[in-house]
Amino acid sequence: MSTHGSSVISRHGQYVRTRSTHGSAGFDPTPTAPFYGSQADVEPMPVSDVSGQIDGGSQILPGSIPPTAFASTIRPPMVVTALPALPSSSFPQGSLVFLTTDQKLYRNTNGSTWSKATDGADILADSITAGQIAAAAIGVSELAAGAVTADAIAAGTISARHLAIGTGQNGNLLRNGGFEEGNGPSDVWSTDGSLIPGWSRGPSWQWNSTIYASGTHLLSLLSDGVVSNWGCSQRVPVVPGRTYRLSGRCWPTTSGDTAQILAHARAADGSNVAFNALVAVSTTTPSSQSGADTYTVPAGVAFLDVYCRWGGTPVSGRQFHFDDVALELVPAAAQNATAEVVIDEAGIAVTNGKITVNNPSGTVLIDGTSEIFLLAATGTLAVNTPTGSPTTNSNSVTLTLGLPYVPAAWAYRNDNADPNLMAPLPETIYNPISGAIRNSKRINVIKASSTQTTFRVYVDHDGGMNISTVYRYFILSRQAF
Amino acid sequence: MLSMLLAYDADGNVVGTLDHVVARDADGNVLGLVDFEAHELAGGEMTDVWSVEDAKGSKSWPEWLGGRAGEFRVELVGPPGAKRIAALVHKRSGVRRDRAVLDAAVAARIAAAGGAPADIADLVGGPNRPLQLDADGRSLPPAAPAAPVLPVLPVLPGRSSRG
Numbered sequence: 001m002s003t004h005g006s007s008v009i010s011r012h013g014q015y016v017r018t019r020s021t022h023g024s025a026g027f028d029p030t031p032t033a034p035f036y037g038s039q040a041d042v043e044p045m046p047v048s049d050v051s052g053q054i055d056g057g058s059q060i061l062p063g064s065i066p067p068t069a070f071a072s073t074i075r076p077p078m079v080v081t082a083l084p085a086l087p088s089s090s091f092p093q094g095s096l097v098f099l100t101t102d103q104k105l106y107r108n109t110n111g112s113t114w115s116k117a118t119d120g121a122d123i124l125a126d127s128i129t130a131g132q133i134a135a136a137a138i139g140v141s142e143l144a145a146g147a148v149t150a151d152a153i154a155a156g157t158i159s160a161r162h163l164a165i166g167t168g169q170n171g172n173l174l175r176n177g178g179f180e181e182g183n184g185p186s187d188v189w190s191t192d193g194s195l196i197p198g199w200s201r202g203p204s205w206q207w208n209s210t211i212y213a214s215g216t217h218l219l220s221l222l223s224d225g226v227v228s229n230w231g232c233s234q235r236v237p238v239v240p241g242r243t244y245r246l247s248g249r250c251w252p253t254t255s256g257d258t259a260q261i262l263a264h265a266r267a268a269d270g271s272n273v274a275f276n277a278l279v280a281v282s283t284t285t286p287s288s289q290s291g292a293d294t295y296t297v298p299a300g301v302a303f304l305d306v307y308c309r310w311g312g313t314p315v316s317g318r319q320f321h322f323d324d325v326a327l328e329l330v331p332a333a334a335q336n337a338t339a340e341v342v343i344d345e346a347g348i349a350v351t352n353g354k355i356t357v358n359n360p361s362g363t364v365l366i367d368g369t370s371e372i373f374l375l376a377a378t379g380t381l382a383v384n385t386p387t388g389s390p391t392t393n394s395n396s397v398t399l400t401l402g403l404p405y406v407p408a409a410w411a412y413r414n415d416n417a418d419p420n421l422m423a424p425l426p427e428t429i430y431n432p433i434s435g436a437i438r439n440s441k442r443i444n445v446i447k448a449s450s451t452q453t454t455f456r457v458y459v460d461h462d463g464g465m466n467i468s469t470v471y472r473y474f475i476l477s478r479q480a481f
Numbered sequence: 482m483l484s485m486l487l488a489y490d491a492d493g494n495v496v497g498t499l500d501h502v503v504a505r506d507a508d509g510n511v512l513g514l515v516d517f518e519a520h521e522l523a524g525g526e527m528t529d530v531w532s533v534e535d536a537k538g539s540k541s542w543p544e545w546l547g548g549r550a551g552e553f554r555v556e557l558v559g560p561p562g563a564k565r566i567a568a569l570v571h572k573r574s575g576v577r578r579d580r581a582v583l584d585a586a587v588a589a590r591i592a593a594a595g596g597a598p599a600d601i602a603d604l605v606g607g608p609n610r611p612l613q614l615d616a617d618g619r620s621l622p623p624a625a626p627a628a629p630v631l632p633v634l635p636v637l638p639g640r641s642s643r644g
Contacts, residue, residue: 376502378608379485397488397531
């Protein structure tokens with residue numbers, strides 16, 4: 001038992017303090033009664049006497065320290081079965097609770113709201129791996145515009161059947177042209193730049209669900225009375241030489257104000273090439289007006305900036321509405337102005353048997369009513385003229401191959417010794433007859449004819465030719481087209 | 482080998498020729514040129530291909546003579562039912578064009594090519610490209626193309642001569 005100072009520690013480890021008799025009479029350490037129990041005079045010990053002496057594991061009663069006993073900067077997490085109501089002095093800003101019903105850790109972020117969300121900035125950079133992302137969790141809306149470039153796509157993975165080319169929503173090069181996507185509340189004027197995905201914010205805008213031309217939403221703009229020709233825009237890369245079609249509908253709420261859907265042509269560095277290269281709609285009518293325009297991109301143009309905007313400087317507070325904005329690639333060489341030729345998955349459809357091919361030097365017309373002749377066979381026939389008249393001498397050739405076409409025939413007199421004697425048939429040859437006074441000439445007509453199976457060269461004459469004449473024939477097959 | 486057809490009368494006079502026939506299928510698609518010699522060697526008759534009025538028969542001949550074939554008569558060789566034209570004899574000059582001599586010349590040209598394609602056009606001519614013959618029926622050498630004597634404008638400096 002210690003007698004140091006005026007304190008006595010009993011054998012049971014309990015501090016006991018006696019009145020100090022230190023001084024005149026000295027200290028009588030010998031107690032007259034046992035210490036343990038009620039006969040001792042016990043007084044609280046000052047904190048300074050126990051600093052650094054208390055063992056929390058064995059000298060503090062479990063559950064005896066309330067949350068309020070902690071320093072103001074210390075807020076131990078609590079396990080709860082329901083989120084405590086806020087604001088609460090028991091749960092000031094920074095408090096943490098573990099909600100057993102959803103097994104999530106909640107934070108009191110601002111004194112009045114419990115939040116289980118994690119700030120993206122709190123995630124260690126480059127720490128999220130593929131295995132931590134749910135399958136199909138990343139959609140197109142999560143990709144930044146222009147993030148996917150050609151060199152990021154595996155070669156040969158995109159085939160023609162993946163390309164949506166044509167009119168209609170499926171071919172829209174604009175993202176969210178129908179304004180069906182939104183990142184915030186509907187029907188509230190906002191300056192939040194992320195409110196309507198795909199579009200850059202101009203003035204105050206609204207993801208409007210109370211009026212719409214199609215779907216469930218449209219874009220509404222609110223004029224500020226200061227800036228002219230202002231609105232939302234979206235940039236689309238384009239290809240020189242190709243034709244694009246811009247369409248949409250818009251209207252002002254006040255008659256006389258101008259609502260416009262148009263596009264400017266920009267160079268690769270973003271500089272302007274042509275204002276209003278496309279003007280799909282420009283209207284002062286306070287009801288939905290639709291329109292479209294086409295534009296063939298010249299060299300030097302890399303982008304089209306599509307605008308949904310007001311025209312001029314309308315009075316502050318005027319509203320303008322836009323919906324169904326589409327920028328589409330017009331298929332090359334698929335249709336002309338009169339839609340005479342359509343190229344689609346079924347091939348080439350020929351209207352009335354006519355395919356018209358235009359070239360810089362004119363138009364080549366292949367007409368199904370025309371005939372194309374192909375050379376099937378050629379040779380020569382010797383026509384030997386008999387004497388006497390009148391008679392008909394003939395020679396003929398018959399092809400017996402059973403060809404499935406209708407032959408036409410053409411022949412000319414062909415004497416290789418004298419090319420000047422070449423002449424197409426029918427040919428009239430005048431032959432003098434010696435000794436005759438009258439009929440001084442014999443008239444011989446060399447002809448050719450054909451049927452489906454027989455080609456024939458023959459002579460109609462009233463006398464005889466004094467030479468054996470050879471004729472070249474051509475048997476042609478008339479091809480249906 | 483590709484060849485032409487000669488039709489001849491009872492006296493052997495050539496009365497008709499067939500330079501080529503284009504074979505097509507039932508849909509009219511071109512299959513190729515009919516090989517008359519192959520058909521003949523296989524025992525086929527030329528009446529399977531054509532018939533000529535006033536002709537007694539027709540056989541294949543390995544060179545193209547165009548209308549000048551009418552100046553010749555044929556000499557046949559072989560057993561009945563398997564005859565072939567052995568030679569053409571010019572009816573006026575008597576000049577002979579023998580198949581054996583022609584076949585040997587073609588074979589020598591092919592052998593000299595050493596496996597590469599051999600041009601035998603100067604030996605046999607071709608469909609629509611008959612051999613040029615003299616008045617006696619002998620082959621003439623191919624005519625060399627000659628530039629015509631015409632006024633020529635000089636090429637300006639700095640410009641391509643191909644214009």
